[in-house]
Amino acid sequence: MPGGRPEGLWNRNFRLFFVARTAALFGDGMIPVALTAGLLGAGRPHSSVGFALAAWMGPLALFVLFGGVLADRFTPRRMMIIADALRLVGASVLAFSFATGNPPLWAVYTLSAVAGVGAALFQPGVASTVPRVASDVQRANAVLRVSEALMTMAGPAFAGVLVGLAGAGVVYAANASTFLVSGLCLFLLRLAPAPSDDAQRGGFFAELADGWREFRARSWLWGVIAIWTVYGFTVIGPMLPLTAVEITEAHGSGTYGVMMAVNGAGSVVGGLLALRLRPRRPLAAGAVALTGVCVNLLVLGLGLPVFALGAGQFAAGAAFAFWLVMWSTTVQTKVPPEALNRLHAYDVAGSLLMMAAGRALAGPVADRVGAPEVLLAGAVINMVVAAVLLVARPISRLERTA
Numbered sequence: 001m002p003g004g005r006p007e008g009l010w011n012r013n014f015r016l017f018f019v020a021r022t023a024a025l026f027g028d029g030m031i032p033v034a035l036t037a038g039l040l041g042a043g044r045p046h047s048s049v050g051f052a053l054a055a056w057m058g059p060l061a062l063f064v065l066f067g068g069v070l071a072d073r074f075t076p077r078r079m080m081i082i083a084d085a086l087r088l089v090g091a092s093v094l095a096f097s098f099a100t101g102n103p104p105l106w107a108v109y110t111l112s113a114v115a116g117v118g119a120a121l122f123q124p125g126v127a128s129t130v131p132r133v134a135s136d137v138q139r140a141n142a143v144l145r146v147s148e149a150l151m152t153m154a155g156p157a158f159a160g161v162l163v164g165l166a167g168a169g170v171v172y173a174a175n176a177s178t179f180l181v182s183g184l185c186l187f188l189l190r191l192a193p194a195p196s197d198d199a200q201r202g203g204f205f206a207e208l209a210d211g212w213r214e215f216r217a218r219s220w221l222w223g224v225i226a227i228w229t230v231y232g233f234t235v236i237g238p239m240l241p242l243t244a245v246e247i248t249e250a251h252g253s254g255t256y257g258v259m260m261a262v263n264g265a266g267s268v269v270g271g272l273l274a275l276r277l278r279p280r281r282p283l284a285a286g287a288v289a290l291t292g293v294c295v296n297l298l299v300l301g302l303g304l305p306v307f308a309l310g311a312g313q314f315a316a317g318a319a320f321a322f323w324l325v326m327w328s329t330t331v332q333t334k335v336p337p338e339a340l341n342r343l344h345a346y347d348v349a350g351s352l353l354m355m356a357a358g359r360a361l362a363g364p365v366a367d368r369v370g371a372p373e374v375l376l377a378g379a380v381i382n383m384v385v386a387a388v389l390l391v392a393r394p395i396s397r398l399e400r401t402a
Helices: 012-041 046-074 076-100 105-133 137-166 168-187 204-216 219-251 253-276 282-290 292-301 306-334 337-369 371-391
Strands: none
Touching: 012 046, 012 076, 012 105, 012 137, 012 168, 046 076, 046 105, 046 204, 046 337, 076 105, 076 168, 105 137, 105 306, 105 337, 137 168, 137 253, 137 306, 204 219, 204 337, 219 253, 219 292, 219 306, 219 337, 219 371, 253 306, 282 292, 282 306, 282 371, 292 306, 292 371, 306 337, 337 371
16 A cells, blocks of 8 residues: 555554664664763763763753654654754764864763754654554554664664774764664655644644643543653662662672663563553553562662572563553554644653653662662552552553554
C-alpha cells in the first residue's frame, strides 16, 4: 500500500523508522563518553563534564513542550528531520574542534545545548509516528524497546573503544554519522496523510494551552504522570547515581560496568515479554511489573553479594522495560492523533525534570542519612507507587485498545 501502513510489522516504513531510531539511540549513547574523554583529555576540570551534560539535558527538558506543539503544527516527521539536522551540525563541529585542538568550554556548552534542543524537537514526534508506521503498536513499541536496550549498551562500549584508538574527535564524527543515517531514513518515510496533519490550528500558545486541556481531560493520563513525578524524584532518579557509587566502592568499576550490561539484558527480556503478552489492562500489568524494581533497591540497600546484585539489575531492567511498553502503547492508542505530540511532550518534560532533580539531590541526601537508607526507602516508595497505580480505578481499569 504505497504511502500507507501495510499489514505486518516489518513493512517498509517501520524498517526505515526502526533504523532511524536505532541509529539515533546508538549516537546518544556515545555522547557522555565523548564529552568525558574530550574534556578530561584536554585538561579540563571534572566539573566541566557535568556542566556539559547539563547543557545537553537542560534544553531537552525545557523545550520539549514547544517541540510537541511544533510537531503537531508542522508534522512530526518534518520536525524530527530538522532535529537530526541540528544534531548533525553540532556533532560535526565538535568533531572538528576536538580533532584539531582544544575547543573553549563555552563552545562545548553551546553545541551541547544545540544537541539538547535537537533532542527536544525530535522526541515528541516518536509517539505519534509509531502508530503510523506499524499496524501492531504494542509489538512495535516492544521491538523498539529491545533495540533501545541494546543500543544503550553498544553505544558507550563502541565509543569507549573508539576513544582509545582515535580520540574524542573521531567519536563525535561517528556520532554525527548516526544522525545523518536517522535523518535520511526519516526523509525516505512515505506516510499516508493523517487528518491531524491539516487540522485547523490556533496560535502557538493557544495550542500549548489546548494541549494542557486535553491533558487534564484524561484522568488516567495525568494520574500516571503525577504519580510518576513522585516516583522519578524519589526512586528512579536517585537509583542510578547511588547504584554507581555503591557498586563501584564495594566491588570496583569493572563490576559496575558488568551490572549495567546485566541491566540492559534485563531490558531486552522485558521488551521480549511485551512482544508476547497482551494484558487486557496494560497499565495494571505494568504496575505489577514495576514491583521488580524493588528487588534491585533491596539488594543494593542490604549490600548483598555480586550474584544478588546481578539478579536485582536484571529484574529492574526487565520490569522497567515492560512498564514502558505498556505505557507507550496505551498513550499512543488512547490519545487522539491531533493532540498526541503535545501530550507526550508533557510526559517527557515531567519525567526528565523530576528524575534530574532526584539525581542531583541523591548525593547530598545520601551523605546525610546514608545511601542504604535512601535505597531501602526507595523500595518502600516503589511498592506504594505500584499499589496506588493498582488502586486508582481510571488507571488500573483502563483496557487495551485492539
